[in-house]
Amino acid sequence: VPTPLRKSKDPDISYIVAAAEQVAARFRPPQLVVLESTTYPGTTDELLRPMFEARGARVGENFFLAFSPERIDPANRAFKLQEIPKVVGGVTAACTRMAALLYRQIVGRVIEVSSPKVAELAKLYENVFRNVNIALANEFALMCRRLEVSTREVIGAAASKPFGFMPFYPGPGIGGHCIGVDPFYLAWKIRLSGYEARFIHLADEINRSMPVYVVELVAEALNRRRRCLNGARVLALGVAYKRGVGDIRESPALEVLSMLRDKGAEVAYADPYVPSVEVDGVLLKAVPAERVVGL
Structure with missing residues (x-):
């Protein structure tokens, strides 16, 4: 189910709650429940687990609960579903084993981790990593423009290094329901502990400014043609x-x-x-x- 943001950029997990309530209402032991929707760390253990325990479920005994993040990349033909490793973290060791057993029937490799929170954070880190690096590439493009150098030529040259570098390229910003949204699930959660995720907010600020930059480029291109x-x-x-x-x-x-x-x-x-x-x-x-x- 989707996990969007509210207008305040706080997590909206109403779809997870609604789906979990329907599943919990039909709880029939023994049962395995796995959450795949990207969400803030703690959702599986702190939100879903009590829903089922309130209906008599005994986690690790007659009820097995785990988190395994979705890793599908739409339109990416290089990696099929079976080829993408599945990260699995259960509330108990038995929960992890049960979920891993399920996914081994589907994918070639399952990565078992110590808890749902580790699995939840792993997915968030994947998307924060991409978000921040796109922002870096975008800001680098702004710098290259001022220095009158081709951004892509510079990145292409840097990418010739066979280690310690991964090329990211600038664009008009970020979109979709993952890269620009998921980092704020982590930022919201960590803010509750009194810490501000500065990189996440700065990356968002840079990425959100890129449409303005694109329009400036269009205007400049027209000006060069006296239009x-x-x-x-x-x-x-x-x-x-x-x-x-x-x-x-x-x-x-x-x-x-x-x-x-x-x-x-x-x-x-x-x-x-x-x-x-x-x-x-x-x-x-x-x-x-x-x-x-x-x-």
Whole structure:
């Protein structure tokens, strides 16, 4: 089930609660329950466990509870489901064994960890890692622009180092329901203990600023051709949050289109996976591919 953020950027686990309540209401021992939705550390043990114990479940005896984060990457054909290792953390050792037994029927490798909290944090760390490194690449692009150097050329040169470096590339921001959302589950949880996750907030600030940067680049490109943004016709190639998918949740492309409209540009888009999209209350339909070829 989804785990979005509220407008305050606090976790919204109402979908997890609703699903868990339905499962708990139908509890029939012995039963294995595994949560896969990305969530803050402690959800499995502190929220789900009491729901079942209130109905007579004895964890590790007639009830087995674990967390195993989803690791699917939509449109990534390089890794099939069976090839992606599964991290599993149970409330007890017996819970871990039961969940691991289940997943070994599906995937080639299962990583058993000591608790659900470790598994929950592992998934959050994966996405925080990506979020922060994308932000670094984005800020690096801003610096390279001021230094009049090609960002991609620099990153390509750095990526020739066979160790100690992993290339990340700049873009218009971040989107989707994971990378830009999940870090705030960790930030919220750790704030309860009096600690502020500064990297997470800084990365979000940088990534959220990138649509403005993209619009500036468009305006500069037009200026070089002695044209202004106001009245220009701009075609966006792709509006989903990543290539190969039709998911527009949190897509920075929508913000870019909105900003371009605000500056007087006439906008259109082409995306074979997104037939239509609403921008500022206006429904836009995708430009057919045959009209894009050759432009």
